[in-house]
Amino acid sequence: MQYKDYYKILGVSRAASADEIKRAYRRLAHRYHPDVSKQPNAEQHFKEVGEAYEVLKDQQKRAAYDQLGTQWQAGQDFQPPPGWQSGFDFTDDSVSHTYSFDFSDFFSTLFRSGSQSTRYNDQPHSFQVQGEDQQAKMVITLEEAYHGATRSVQLQIPITHGKGMAQTKTRALNIKIPAGVIRGQKIRLAEQGLEGIGGAANGDLYLEIEFQPHQLFRAEGRDIYLTLPITPWESALGSTIAIPTLGGQVELKIPAGSQSGQQLRLKGRGLPGHPAGDQYIILQLVTPPAHSETERAFYYNMAEKFAFNPRLDLMKK
Incomplete structure (x- = not known):
């Protein structure tokens, strides 16, 4: 009986997560599926991939398999250790019934108490593989994130056919962008991912939201930030200024004595949500240039009138 390296078959590390194992299985199952692949020994590869997945997707079977150690090489003669299965219960026959093949002697010896020649669904074209989920980025404007929008986009969707080679086809989709979507959020489009095989469901398509750079605003979560230039007299005396927001122009009161770098908040003026974000x-502070003699004289006069040194504390240290 030959030892099978299930991690090598799926092309994953022994530390691979359950999601990584699932993605590797779906990718390889599509590549070697007998209904679409013309590669030599495609069906045998498909069987090996399915068997490896049956073990590594199951927490108990994977733990038991890992106890065999790492000293074994694929294809080596193998005998299970003495007392094997004494600490495990594999009698629930949890093997998937969507495959149409025999499991190997290696699998049957380790995990099955019944006949190793048990078959599942003998129909030659009954192989079913659910489509793999796909990921893509979608770049939108902050205005679209604020108001919501509908986008018509064309996506390149990977497919596998012929000799199992990956190709792409163009798919046009109308995508509804909900108001209040934020950067990094994913929009799920059910069954718009990789096509299933043998009548199995397609995978899903997840569009991750990214924002276009904006001339005025930047976003952090649902909060919106705007840098507002003000004059020295607006800073010193206070003022009311019309400023832009994603929802339209509003009046903002600048308190007297405001300083450069100070933040003011407009509650609820960020991206919609529960609760809505704020705008900060x-x-x-922008100092006007002194080009003329009159303008320079004004600054000289200020220097004389104001006994003000912003570096006073610095000089004491």
């Missing part, structure tokens, strides 16, 4: 205004 970062004040940026």
